[in-house]
Amino acid sequence: GEDVEQSLFLSVREGDSSVINCTYTDSSSTYLYWYKQEPGAGLQLLTYIFSNMDMKQDQRLTVLLNKKDKHLSLRIADTQTGDSAIYFCAESIGSSNTGKLIFGQGTTLQVKP
Protein backbone atom coordinates (compact mmCIF):
# COMPACT_ATOMS: atom_id res chain seq x y z
CA GLY A 1 0.00 0.00 0.00
CA GLU A 2 0.93 3.64 0.02
CA ASP A 3 3.54 4.71 2.51
CA VAL A 4 5.47 7.86 3.35
CA GLU A 5 8.62 7.76 5.43
CA GLN A 6 10.60 10.50 7.12
CA SER A 7 13.40 10.67 9.62
CA LEU A 8 12.04 11.40 13.09
CA PHE A 9 14.37 14.08 14.38
CA LEU A 10 16.63 16.87 13.15
CA SER A 11 18.60 19.33 15.23
CA VAL A 12 20.23 22.43 13.77
CA ARG A 13 21.71 25.68 14.98
CA GLU A 14 19.92 28.95 14.42
CA GLY A 15 21.00 30.48 11.11
CA ASP A 16 21.93 27.15 9.54
CA SER A 17 19.93 25.46 6.79
CA SER A 18 17.67 22.55 7.64
CA VAL A 19 16.94 19.75 5.21
CA ILE A 20 14.10 17.36 5.94
CA ASN A 21 13.82 14.31 3.73
CA CYS A 22 10.89 12.14 2.78
CA THR A 23 10.28 9.11 0.59
CA TYR A 24 6.92 8.04 -0.77
CA THR A 25 5.60 5.04 -2.65
CA ASP A 26 2.62 6.09 -4.80
CA SER A 27 4.13 6.92 -8.19
CA SER A 28 0.78 8.27 -9.40
CA SER A 29 0.69 11.00 -6.74
CA THR A 30 0.26 14.35 -8.41
CA TYR A 31 0.65 16.56 -5.37
CA LEU A 32 3.16 16.35 -2.54
CA TYR A 33 2.88 18.53 0.51
CA TRP A 34 4.81 19.82 3.48
CA TYR A 35 2.84 20.66 6.62
CA LYS A 36 4.03 22.20 9.87
CA GLN A 37 2.56 21.41 13.27
CA GLU A 38 3.40 23.53 16.28
CA PRO A 39 2.57 22.31 19.81
CA GLY A 40 -1.16 22.44 20.47
CA ALA A 41 -1.92 23.68 16.98
CA GLY A 42 -3.39 22.24 13.83
CA LEU A 43 -1.56 21.47 10.63
CA GLN A 44 -0.39 24.42 8.60
CA LEU A 45 0.33 23.96 4.92
CA LEU A 46 3.82 25.26 4.21
CA THR A 47 4.14 24.46 0.56
CA TYR A 48 3.33 21.86 -2.04
CA ILE A 49 4.80 20.70 -5.32
CA PHE A 50 3.13 19.30 -8.37
CA SER A 51 4.61 16.06 -9.62
CA ASN A 52 5.79 17.51 -12.94
CA MET A 53 8.07 19.95 -11.13
CA ASP A 54 11.59 19.31 -9.87
CA MET A 55 11.89 22.28 -7.59
CA LYS A 56 9.81 24.96 -5.99
CA GLN A 57 11.09 27.91 -4.01
CA ASP A 58 9.01 30.05 -1.69
CA GLN A 59 10.99 32.58 0.33
CA ARG A 60 13.11 30.55 2.79
CA LEU A 61 11.63 27.25 1.69
CA THR A 62 12.91 25.12 -1.17
CA VAL A 63 11.26 21.86 -2.14
CA LEU A 64 13.12 19.36 -4.29
CA LEU A 65 11.37 16.43 -5.92
CA ASN A 66 13.11 13.41 -7.42
CA LYS A 67 10.23 11.54 -8.98
CA LYS A 68 12.42 8.67 -10.18
CA ASP A 69 13.55 7.91 -6.63
CA LYS A 70 10.26 9.06 -5.09
CA HIS A 71 12.20 11.39 -2.83
CA LEU A 72 11.05 14.76 -1.57
CA SER A 73 12.99 17.23 0.52
CA LEU A 74 12.27 20.50 2.27
CA ARG A 75 15.10 22.94 2.80
CA ILE A 76 14.62 25.80 5.24
CA ALA A 77 17.23 28.50 4.81
CA ASP A 78 18.41 30.61 7.76
CA THR A 79 16.51 28.45 10.24
CA GLN A 80 15.06 30.36 13.19
CA THR A 81 13.97 29.20 16.64
CA GLY A 82 10.39 29.85 15.53
CA ASP A 83 10.82 27.11 12.95
CA SER A 84 10.97 24.52 15.74
CA ALA A 85 8.00 22.25 15.08
CA ILE A 86 7.03 18.91 13.59
CA TYR A 87 7.14 18.80 9.80
CA PHE A 88 5.00 16.33 7.90
CA CYS A 89 5.46 15.21 4.36
CA ALA A 90 2.26 14.04 2.66
CA GLU A 91 1.32 12.61 -0.70
CA SER A 92 -2.06 12.78 -2.34
CA ILE A 93 -3.35 9.35 -3.15
CA GLY A 94 -3.85 8.60 -6.81
CA SER A 95 -3.73 10.86 -9.81
CA SER A 96 -6.47 13.21 -8.68
CA ASN A 97 -6.12 15.84 -6.00
CA THR A 98 -8.87 14.40 -3.82
CA GLY A 99 -7.44 15.69 -0.58
CA LYS A 100 -6.99 12.14 0.65
CA LEU A 101 -3.45 12.36 1.97
CA ILE A 102 -0.98 9.86 3.30
CA PHE A 103 1.25 11.49 5.90
CA GLY A 104 4.70 10.56 7.06
CA GLN A 105 5.43 10.13 10.75
CA GLY A 106 6.67 13.68 11.02
CA THR A 107 10.15 15.08 11.60
CA THR A 108 10.70 17.03 14.78
CA LEU A 109 12.94 19.99 14.02
CA GLN A 110 14.83 21.37 16.98
CA VAL A 111 16.54 24.72 16.43
CA LYS A 112 19.19 25.60 18.97
CA PRO A 113 20.04 29.27 19.57
Added chain:
Amino acid sequence: DSGVTQTPKHLITATGQRVTLRCSPRSGDLSVYWYQQSLDQGLQFLIQYYNGEERAKGNILERFSAQQFPDLHSELNLSSLELGDSALYFCASRPGWLAGELFFGEGSRLTVL
Protein backbone atom coordinates in the same frame (compact mmCIF):
# COMPACT_ATOMS: atom_id res chain seq x y z
CA ASP B 1 -6.47 30.87 12.43
CA SER B 2 -7.43 28.56 9.57
CA GLY B 3 -11.14 29.37 9.76
CA VAL B 4 -12.01 25.75 10.55
CA THR B 5 -13.60 25.39 13.98
CA GLN B 6 -13.64 22.19 15.95
CA THR B 7 -15.42 21.48 19.21
CA PRO B 8 -14.76 20.34 21.81
CA LYS B 9 -11.02 20.99 22.03
CA HIS B 10 -10.58 18.39 24.73
CA LEU B 11 -12.74 15.48 25.76
CA ILE B 12 -12.19 12.83 28.41
CA THR B 13 -14.48 9.85 28.55
CA ALA B 14 -14.60 6.20 29.55
CA THR B 15 -14.38 3.01 27.54
CA GLY B 16 -17.66 1.92 26.02
CA GLN B 17 -18.99 5.45 25.75
CA ARG B 18 -20.02 7.42 22.68
CA VAL B 19 -18.89 10.92 21.71
CA THR B 20 -19.60 13.38 18.93
CA LEU B 21 -16.99 15.73 17.52
CA ARG B 22 -18.13 18.74 15.58
CA CYS B 23 -16.51 20.67 12.76
CA SER B 24 -17.51 23.94 11.14
CA PRO B 25 -15.65 24.37 7.84
CA ARG B 26 -14.40 27.64 6.46
CA SER B 27 -17.12 29.80 5.03
CA GLY B 28 -17.96 28.59 1.53
CA ASP B 29 -16.00 25.34 1.73
CA LEU B 30 -18.03 22.36 0.55
CA SER B 31 -15.53 19.59 1.30
CA VAL B 32 -14.87 18.34 4.81
CA TYR B 33 -12.26 15.78 5.77
CA TRP B 34 -11.63 13.95 9.03
CA TYR B 35 -8.18 12.78 10.05
CA GLN B 36 -6.99 10.94 13.16
CA GLN B 37 -3.58 11.53 14.72
CA SER B 38 -2.50 8.90 17.21
CA LEU B 39 0.87 7.98 18.67
CA ASP B 40 1.01 4.54 17.10
CA GLN B 41 -0.73 5.14 13.74
CA GLY B 42 0.33 8.71 13.03
CA LEU B 43 -1.95 10.86 10.88
CA GLN B 44 -4.58 8.85 9.04
CA PHE B 45 -7.35 9.87 6.69
CA LEU B 46 -10.75 8.75 7.95
CA ILE B 47 -13.47 10.07 5.70
CA GLN B 48 -14.45 12.88 3.31
CA TYR B 49 -17.74 14.60 2.60
CA TYR B 50 -18.58 16.94 -0.23
CA ASN B 51 -21.74 19.01 -0.10
CA GLY B 52 -23.45 16.54 2.19
CA GLU B 53 -22.40 13.35 0.43
CA GLU B 54 -19.71 10.89 1.43
CA ARG B 55 -17.00 10.91 -1.22
CA ALA B 56 -14.09 8.87 0.14
CA LYS B 57 -13.40 6.54 3.02
CA GLY B 58 -10.09 5.70 4.59
CA ASN B 59 -9.18 3.68 7.64
CA ILE B 60 -12.37 4.44 9.51
CA LEU B 61 -13.59 1.85 11.97
CA GLU B 62 -17.15 0.55 11.77
CA ARG B 63 -17.73 1.97 15.27
CA PHE B 64 -17.14 5.44 13.80
CA SER B 65 -19.51 7.32 11.57
CA ALA B 66 -19.76 10.81 10.19
CA GLN B 67 -22.14 13.06 8.37
CA GLN B 68 -22.26 16.48 6.81
CA PHE B 69 -25.35 18.55 7.35
CA PRO B 70 -27.12 20.96 4.95
CA ASP B 71 -25.37 23.90 6.61
CA LEU B 72 -22.09 22.08 5.75
CA HIS B 73 -20.94 21.47 9.29
CA SER B 74 -19.86 17.93 9.98
CA GLU B 75 -19.96 15.58 12.92
CA LEU B 76 -17.81 12.54 13.65
CA ASN B 77 -19.48 10.02 15.94
CA LEU B 78 -17.29 7.58 17.84
CA SER B 79 -19.02 4.77 19.71
CA SER B 80 -18.08 1.81 21.92
CA LEU B 81 -14.89 3.69 22.67
CA GLU B 82 -11.70 1.80 23.39
CA LEU B 83 -8.44 2.97 24.93
CA GLY B 84 -6.84 2.89 21.50
CA ASP B 85 -9.28 5.50 20.20
CA SER B 86 -7.48 8.14 22.25
CA ALA B 87 -6.13 10.54 19.64
CA LEU B 88 -6.27 14.00 18.16
CA TYR B 89 -9.05 14.21 15.58
CA PHE B 90 -8.60 16.83 12.90
CA CYS B 91 -11.15 18.28 10.58
CA ALA B 92 -10.06 19.97 7.38
CA SER B 93 -11.99 21.78 4.69
CA ARG B 94 -11.53 23.19 1.24
CA PRO B 95 -13.76 24.77 -1.38
CA GLY B 96 -14.04 21.98 -3.91
CA TRP B 97 -13.66 18.26 -4.27
CA LEU B 98 -10.55 18.04 -6.41
CA ALA B 99 -8.91 21.39 -5.96
CA GLY B 100 -7.77 23.80 -3.33
CA GLU B 101 -5.65 23.79 -0.23
CA LEU B 102 -6.75 21.78 2.78
CA PHE B 103 -7.21 24.00 5.82
CA PHE B 104 -6.97 22.13 9.11
CA GLY B 105 -8.67 22.94 12.37
CA GLU B 106 -6.81 22.75 15.67
CA GLY B 107 -8.22 19.35 16.45
CA SER B 108 -10.27 17.69 19.17
CA ARG B 109 -8.18 15.74 21.65
CA LEU B 110 -10.02 12.65 22.83
CA THR B 111 -8.80 10.74 25.87
CA VAL B 112 -10.45 7.42 26.64
CA LEU B 113 -9.85 6.15 30.18
